[in-house]
Amino acid sequence: MALLRSVNNVPNIDYYEYRETNFYNKYTYRAKLTIDGLRYANYVSTPEQLDKRLSLVNKDWVRANLSDLEKIKGLKNFIVWRNTHRKLGSVTVRVEGDASSIYSDDLDLLLTLKDLGLGTVKITEAQLEQFAGTKYYVDTPKHNYRIYLKNTHIKDVYTFINDINNTFKKSKELFPSNALKVWINEYLTRPTVSQQNWRYRWTNGNHSIDYDNESTLSYLMLMYGHILGKRYKLEKRPELV
Numbered sequence: 001m002a003l004l005r006s007v008n009n010v011p012n013i014d015y016y017e018y019r020e021t022n023f024y025n026k027y028t029y030r031a032k033l034t035i036d037g038l039r040y041a042n043y044v045s046t047p048e049q050l051d052k053r054l055s056l057v058n059k060d061w062v063r064a065n066l067s068d069l070e071k072i073k074g075l076k077n078f079i080v081w082r083n084t085h086r087k088l089g090s091v092t093v094r095v096e097g098d099a100s101s102i103y104s105d106d107l108d109l110l111l112t113l114k115d116l117g118l119g120t121v122k123i124t125e126a127q128l129e130q131f132a133g134t135k136y137y138v139d140t141p142k143h144n145y146r147i148y149l150k151n152t153h154i155k156d157v158y159t160f161i162n163d164i165n166n167t168f169k170k171s172k173e174l175f176p177s178n179a180l181k182v183w184i185n186e187y188l189t190r191p192t193v194s195q196q197n198w199r200y201r202w203t204n205g206n207h208s209i210d211y212d213n214e215s216t217l218s219y220l221m222l223m224y225g226h227i228l229g230k231r232y233k234l235e236k237r238p239e240l241v
Contacts, residue, residue, distance in 0.1 A: 004124070005225065012111055015124040018221050022126045024092060027103035030124045031110040034099045037075055042095040045083065047076035074117035081116060085109065132230035136237040143175055143210035147220065147231035149203045157200050161187050167223060173216045180207035203227045210234070 004017050023030050037054070044050045054072075078100075085091045085104075092103045104110050113121045135146065154160050165184050168176055176184075187200050209220070220228060 005222070007125075010125075012107060012123060013125050014122045016127045017124050018127045018218065018225075022128065023103045026105070027092065028105050028126050029103070029107050029110055030126075031102045031104075031113050031121050032099070032124070033102075033113065033118050033121045035074060035078075035118050036071060036098055038078070038095060038098040038100055041075045041079050042100075044079065047079055050076060050079060070117055074119070077116040078113075078118060081113070131233055134233040134235055136235055138237055140236045141234040144212045144234055145214075145217070145231060146208050146210045146234055147217065148208045148229045149180070149205060149227050150229040151205045152203045152227045154201055154203060157187070161200070164224065173211055173213060174220070175210040177208045177210070179204070180209070183207065205229060 004015050007013050007016050017030075022028055040053050041050055044053055050072075082091075082093050082102075086093065090104055090106055090109060094101045094103075102110060102113065107123070107125075110121075110123060135141075161184055165188065168174055168181075168184075183199075183204065211217070211220075217231070
């Protein structure tokens with residue numbers, strides 16, 4: 001399961017999508033756009049064929065604003081762009097109705113879509129959620145995966161600790177380490193005193209959360225991605241032959 005997050009501090013990137021693999025197992029970036037009439041451009045090979053196709057389409061089926069010459073020009077530009085870069089093998093293009101997703105490893109190439117007169121183009125970068133390794137145990141571990149917290153400064157300690165404590169109470173999929181539970185409980189039992197203690201101004205890289213399903217990580221990233229660090233598989237140690 002992938003998780004999409006808005007990005008506002010990275011040049012030319014609108015979203016991060018947290019995934020186990022790249023798009024189609026090969027591409028780092030995806031551009032998305034929507035433009036009236038794109039479905040007609042998907043089934044023609046040249047700008048001239050687009051003119052012919054539009055002339056044959058029942059006028060009731062064509063949206064009124066498709067008569068805008070600038071939009072038709074944008075569609076023709078897209079056909080030429082698509083044909084050129086498909087032939088070079090640098091992109092994969094998927095069209096569904098009037099929406100298109102274009103995948104590539106070349107961010108600069110995808111950014112040239114913004115010059116074609118197609119309207120808004122949004123760029124997503126795949127963020128791979130790689131395992132740092134595997135932790136082995138003599139006995140079968142209780143859970144399948146573990147993710148550690150980072151050593152991260154907390155701006156609003158009271159809100160953060162109460163929020164994450166409520167998350168653990170509500171979820172049957174998350175299993176905080178004993179050290180993390182003690183850290184939370186100590187704060188909650190004396191919040192006024194604890195707010196002055198430096199131990200509660202930072203998350204602790206030794207604290208961890210266990211879980212069993214890969215999809216749970218997407219939920220964690222959505223809620224607490226800024227404090228999460230390395231993750232590991234948990235497995236029973238292989239028997240020596």
